[in-house]
Amino acid sequence: MKVPNDKINVMISYDEMQSRIKEIANQINKDYKGKSLLVVCILKGAVLFYSDLVRMLDMDVRFDFMTISSYGNSTESTGEVKIKKDLDNSINEQHVLIVEDIVDSGLTLKNLKEVLSTRKPASIKVCCMLDKPSRRKVEMIPDYCCFEIPDKFVVGYGLDYSEEYRQLKDVCFIDPEFAKTL
Ligand code: 5GP
Numbered sequence: 360m361k362v363p364n365d366k367i368n369v370m371i372s373y374d375e376m377q378s379r380i381k382e383i384a385n386q387i388n389k390d391y392k393g394k395s396l397l398v399v400c401i402l403k404g405a406v407l408f409y410s411d412l413v414r415m416l417d418m419d420v421r422f423d424f425m426t427i428s429s430y431g432n433s434t435e436s437t438g439e440v441k442i443k444k445d446l447d448n449s450i451n452e453q454h455v456l457i458v459e460d461i462v463d464s465g466l467t468l469k470n471l472k473e474v475l476s477t478r479k480p481a482s483i484k485v486c487c488m489l490d491k492p493s494r495r496k497v498e499m500i501p502d503y504c505c506f507e508i509p510d511k512f513v514v515g516y517g518l519d520y521s522e523e524y525r526q527l528k529d530v531c532f533i534d535p536e537f538a539k540t541l
Pocket of ligand 1: 404459460461462463464465466467468511512513514518519520
């Protein structure tokens with residue numbers, strides 16, 4: 360279903376996001392100074408955030424990408440992680456930073472962290488663009504987070520509704536009444 364333009368409103372502008380990513384990148388640069396970092400992008404939602412973030416990092420950085428999906432129906436994640444595209448390389452003894460679009464129930468990231476931890480990385484941390492703490496079902500505190508947001512359905516800056524709207528420049532929310540009909 361197409362969402363009418365007047366039902367899509369800006370929540371966080373591109374400029375606000377850019378300056379916040381800069382702050383987060385500065386913190387990551389301090390925390391990993393002198394180390395090399397494997398930065399893992401969770402496709403597809405995190406891709407724009409990831410590409411902004413990695414360009415602001417100044418340690419040795421390597422890229423890898425993962426596509427995961429959660430079992431269950433489309434609106435509620437069960438958190439059981441199904442790996443659709445795995446990492447290309449081993450993470451053994453690497454410092455790993457997982458870059459995710461949004462944390463909601465927390466189930467996906469909690470399970471993903473558990474799966475990746477069995478591969479014996481030197482360390483593993485999570486950086487998310489957005490966090491909806493009020494929706495949490497399991498404990499999952501991202502190590503780095505750009506913005507905490509209220510319980511609204513957001514699109515843009517990589518985030519989709521039915522594979523559309525990812526290219527919107529700003530993080531936008533869909534009118535909550537309209538979102539109920541989706
Ligand atoms: P969790 O396992 O934390 O409940 O699920 C997180 C995943 O749900 C995110 O990676 C994202 O794919 C999806 N998600 C949660 N909230 C939103 C939202 O407001 N908008 C979009 N587009 N996806 C969301």
